[in-house]
Amino acid sequence: MSEQRIDIEEVGSVTVARFLDKKILDEANIDKIGQELFGLVEQDGRTQIVLDFSLVEYLSSAALGKLITMHKKVTAAGGKCALCNIQKDIMDVFKITQLHKVLTLCGDLDDALSKF
Amino acid sequence: MPAASQLNVQIPSDTTEGLAVQEQIIALMEKHEYSMRDIFAMRLSLEEGITNAIKHGNGNDLEKKVTVFADVSDEKLRVEVTDEGEGFVPEAVPDPTDDNFIERACGRGLMLMRAYLNFVEYSEGGTRLTMERERNSELPIIEDDD
Numbered sequence: 491m492s493e494q495r496i497d498i499e500e501v502g503s504v505t506v507a508r509f510l511d512k513k514i515l516d517e518a519n520i521d522k523i524g525q526e527l528f529g530l531v532e533q534d535g536r537t538q539i540v541l542d543f544s545l546v547e548y549l550s551s552a553a554l555g556k557l558i559t560m561h562k563k564v565t566a567a568g569g570k571c572a573l574c575n576i577q578k579d580i581m582d583v584f585k586i587t588q589l590h591k592v593l594t595l596c597g598d599l600d601d602a603l604s605k606f
Numbered sequence: 607m608p609a610a611s612q613l614n615v616q617i618p619s620d621t622t623e624g625l626a627v628q629e630q631i632i633a634l635m636e637k638h639e640y641s642m643r644d645i646f647a648m649r650l651s652l653e654e655g656i657t658n659a660i661k662h663g664n665g666n667d668l669e670k671k672v673t674v675f676a677d678v679s680d681e682k683l684r685v686e687v688t689d690e691g692e693g694f695v696p697e698a699v700p701d702p703t704d705d706n707f708i709e710r711a712c713g714r715g716l717m718l719m720r721a722y723l724n725f726v727e728y729s730e731g732g733t734r735l736t737m738e739r740e741r742n743s744e745l746p747i748i749e750d751d752d
Contacts, residue, residue, distance in 0.1 A: 513649075515625065515649070515653050516621065516622070516625055517621040517657070518621075518622070547646075548646065548649055548650065548653075549650075550650065550653045550654065550657070550715075551654055551712070551713075551714035551715045551718055552657070552712070554714055555710075555711035555712050555714075556711070558709055558710070558711050559711050562709065579643075579646045582746055582748050583650070583718065585748050585749070585750075586717065586718060586721045586746055586748065587702060587703065587714050587717065587718070588702075588703040588708060589708070591708075592708055592709060
């Protein structure tokens, strides 16, 4: 279970975190993803963050919960969190739950980086 | 096309076991040549429904079981998920899109199932979930209001 679930890349002052799982469904996986995400803010002090969904094909409501918590943590730290490369099926999930009004959803990575 | 396929299993309250059941049902859908859109909808709904039964129904108590019955035909898919918990009142679950709840980390599973399924019902005091999706259902309907 020590395998990394997120790949981290620095683009200027922005941290790009790319999910490595196609399916973000399994609860243990989701908890691990949450720990890695929250660690970016709470341990590393990063506050300019892009979450790259290019590999993600499935997402459960438990995963949505982690994204909301991440959004709150980054915002509370005075930063910004943007999501990019979201496949249509996943975008539908954000729209059904109205989270597209809460989270910053972008097109591709360049679009997300332009928000900072 | 194959005749209807059925699955009837009982699992302990363990989400890893729940995922394995999901995969078995998805395999039946693939056998009946359901579309990727149908499979996405059912994988999401099964995850929410089975996880609810394990976590909220049975409280992750490994002594309690979740029973899953699936009937997959060429026309539609019907799944029943029964837990051994105390049940709940679905109408009492707050609307997760309400301004007071939109930033909550949980409470969206039921809403997602209602969006992706042609039929969703909790019976037996909230301990039995029945889900149905028709082949090539147009659900979910997405309102582009932004």
